[in-house]
Amino acid sequence: MVSSPDATRPALRLDKLRITFHAGTPDERVALDDLSLTLAEGDFTVVIGSNGAGKSTMLNVISGALQPDGGRVELHGHDVTHLSVHRRAAYIGRVFQDPMLGTAPSLSIEENLALAERRGQRRGLRLALGAANRKRYADLLAPFGLGLESRMRVLAGKLSGGQRQVLALLMASLRKPRLLLLDEHTAALDPGTAELVMRATRRIVDDDRLTVLMITHNMQQAIDFGNRLIALNAGRVRVDLHGEDKTGLTVDSLVRRFAGASDEHLLRA
Numbered sequence: 688m689v690s691s692p693d694a695t696r697p698a699l700r701l702d703k704l705r706i707t708f709h710a711g712t713p714d715e716r717v718a719l720d721d722l723s724l725t726l727a728e729g730d731f732t733v734v735i736g737s738n739g740a741g742k743s744t745m746l747n748v749i750s751g752a753l754q755p756d757g758g759r760v761e762l763h764g765h766d767v768t769h770l771s772v773h774r775r776a777a778y779i780g781r782v783f784q785d786p787m788l789g790t791a792p793s794l795s796i797e798e799n800l801a802l803a804e805r806r807g808q809r810r811g812l813r814l815a816l817g818a819a820n821r822k823r824y825a826d827l828l829a830p831f832g833l834g835l836e837s838r839m840r841v842l843a844g845k846l847s848g849g850q851r852q853v854l855a856l857l858m859a860s861l862r863k864p865r866l867l868l869l870d871e872h873t874a875a876l877d878p879g880t881a882e883l884v885m886r887a888t889r890r891i892v893d894d895d896r897l898t899v900l901m902i903t904h905n906m907q908q909a910i911d912f913g914n915r916l917i918a919l920n921a922g923r924v925r926v927d928l929h930g931e932d933k934t935g936l937t938v939d940s941l942v943r944r945f946a947g948a949s950d951e952h953l954l955r956a
């Protein structure tokens with residue numbers, strides 16, 4: 688369905704997405720309020736916004752984990768709004784905040800990679816782990832400098848949080864997805880490990896020229912990464928900075944820029 692990408696179409700187009708949780712009850716909450724956003728092929732867009740702004744909900748709608756009440760999701764001009772998570776997984780890679788979510792703990796590093804390589808394909812086939820694949824997976828891991836390439840049969844559950852996030856990143860990008868979704872994927876890590884995982888992120892995104900949507904709470908990361916920066920508030924895009932407006936930012940200027948556009952909470956790094 689999305690099998691013929693059209694490079695002239697935007698990588699992603701969200702058109703007036705709407706989601707209301709607990710509609711008609713006292714807990715009613717509009718999480719996405721006619722949210723529209725278009726990403727060009729190769730854009731690395733960073734998303735910031737206070738807790739509850741709708742960031743994860745937006746990613747859930749893009750991945751297919753949530754159906755919107757209204758609006759449309761297009762990948763390269765193809766309407767995927769009602770395509771299942773499984774069908775979309777062939778085109779979308781995702782890494783979550785929790786290192787436990789991106790990898791299968793009871794499978795080895797190489798088995799995890801083999802599984803990721805077959806994502807979106809027919810199930811029920813045995814994991815193909817010939818010598819050639821083993822070598823290829825080890826070669827893919829070696830540049831990250833974690834020594835994982837010599838521990839390919841170690842269970843993913845035995846790895847540290849940072850190691851699992853690097854493995855999860857590699858798994859999410861192995862099939863060169865048309866879109867990589869990162870939901871605060873370094874927020875659970877200590878600062879040194881977060882930096883290592885961000886270096887790995889940069890390497891993967893640059894090598895594969897991926898289109899990326901990355902949520903972060905870290906203002907310095909929001910400044911250092913990507914060519915576009917958007918701020919969500921109450922389920923809408925409130926600020927959208929590209930090019931020179933983005934490259935010139937400091938944490939202070941970012942705070943000033945967003946003052947008035949968002950609430951205090953958002954502005955604290």
Ligand SMILES: Nc1ncnc2c1ncn2[C@@H]1O[C@H](COP(=O)(O)OP(=O)(O)O)[C@@H](O)[C@H]1O
Nearest residue numbers: 708716718736737738739740741742743744745
């Ligand atoms: N599954 C859900 N059920 C009910 N309310 C939800 C659900 N997911 C998110 N929400 C609500 O929607 C709003 C946006 O949440 P979320 O997208 O997780 O925000 P963010 O990721 O920006 O912190 C919040 O008010 C949150 O409580």
Ligand SMILES: [Mg+2]
Nearest residue numbers: 742743744870
């Ligand atoms: Mg979130």
